[in-house]
Amino acid sequence: MLDIRALRKTFGAVEVLKGIDLKVARQELVFIIGPSGSGKSTLLRCMNRLEEPSDGSIFVDGVDLLSPKTDINLMRRKLGMVFQSFNLYPHKNALGNVTLALRKVLRKSAAEAEAIAMAALDRVGLKEKAGNFPSQLSGGQQQRVAIARAIALEPTVLLFDEPTSALDPELAGSVLAAMGDLKKAGMTMVVVSHEMRFARDFADRVVFMENGEVVQDGPPAVLFGPDAHPRVKAFLSELS
Numbered sequence: 001m002l003d004i005r006a007l008r009k010t011f012g013a014v015e016v017l018k019g020i021d022l023k024v025a026r027q028e029l030v031f032i033i034g035p036s037g038s039g040k041s042t043l044l045r046c047m048n049r050l051e052e053p054s055d056g057s058i059f060v061d062g063v064d065l066l067s068p069k070t071d072i073n074l075m076r077r078k079l080g081m082v083f084q085s086f087n088l089y090p091h092k093n094a095l096g097n098v099t100l101a102l103r104k105v106l107r108k109s110a111a112e113a114e115a116i117a118m119a120a121l122d123r124v125g126l127k128e129k130a131g132n133f134p135s136q137l138s139g140g141q142q143q144r145v146a147i148a149r150a151i152a153l154e155p156t157v158l159l160f161d162e163p164t165s166a167l168d169p170e171l172a173g174s175v176l177a178a179m180g181d182l183k184k185a186g187m188t189m190v191v192v193s194h195e196m197r198f199a200r201d202f203a204d205r206v207v208f209m210e211n212g213e214v215v216q217d218g219p220p221a222v223l224f225g226p227d228a229h230p231r232v233k234a235f236l237s238e239l240s
């Protein structure tokens, strides 16, 4: 589904990604951890070309993402992204925030967009809040609207960059539950987060990054167990 090879990214003289190899299979949830500044966000941003990689290749469903012939707008649609800050339009209600992209990007009719958006809001448990404006929603509910907005476009892969780190723990729970439901429904996901319990419960693989490199890539039982790389163990013990 997603095949990243020898991916490099430099900002000026600083090499932030130093040759990343990462594969994500269909319906897999790959969880990325690592210290602040290790390049996790840059990697996700390269995956939908919000950042232009300096070298290497990214294939999505067999399509060369970095080829000049590739329709980048089409590919961005296939790579849905959910950020730490939800970026909802404050003057649009939950439904309006989800229908906007369906109308503008997919050119759906108003009625069709509304039906798809309501189904997406239902999947994140917010059907009853469709008429609420962001200011009338908790942070966790706002983030779930952002997730609904992403899934409404039917992405092949959903990328999450610290989706709960702006939320109080009690609000993060509802977002993690919605993400767990998506995983159970077969969504392919790449999640950058510090929610290790979620990783234990839902990740197929955990990838530990440090200084722009993948230090270890394996099942949660390995990275959270006695066979973890010493750097992984050190990182996890600092967190707790």
Ligand code: ADP
Residues within 6 Å of the ligand: 011, 016, 034, 035, 036, 037, 038, 039, 040, 041, 042, 043
């Ligand atoms: P993480 O998400 O793991 O905390 P980032 O990918 O945000 O790490 O950042 C990795 C490194 O790249 C950091 O040292 C950061 O300062 C640097 N960086 C990120 N974006 C830019 C940019 N646009 N220009 C220059 N340096 C950047």
Ligand code: MG
Residues within 6 Å of the ligand: 040, 041, 042
């Ligand atoms: Mg980051």
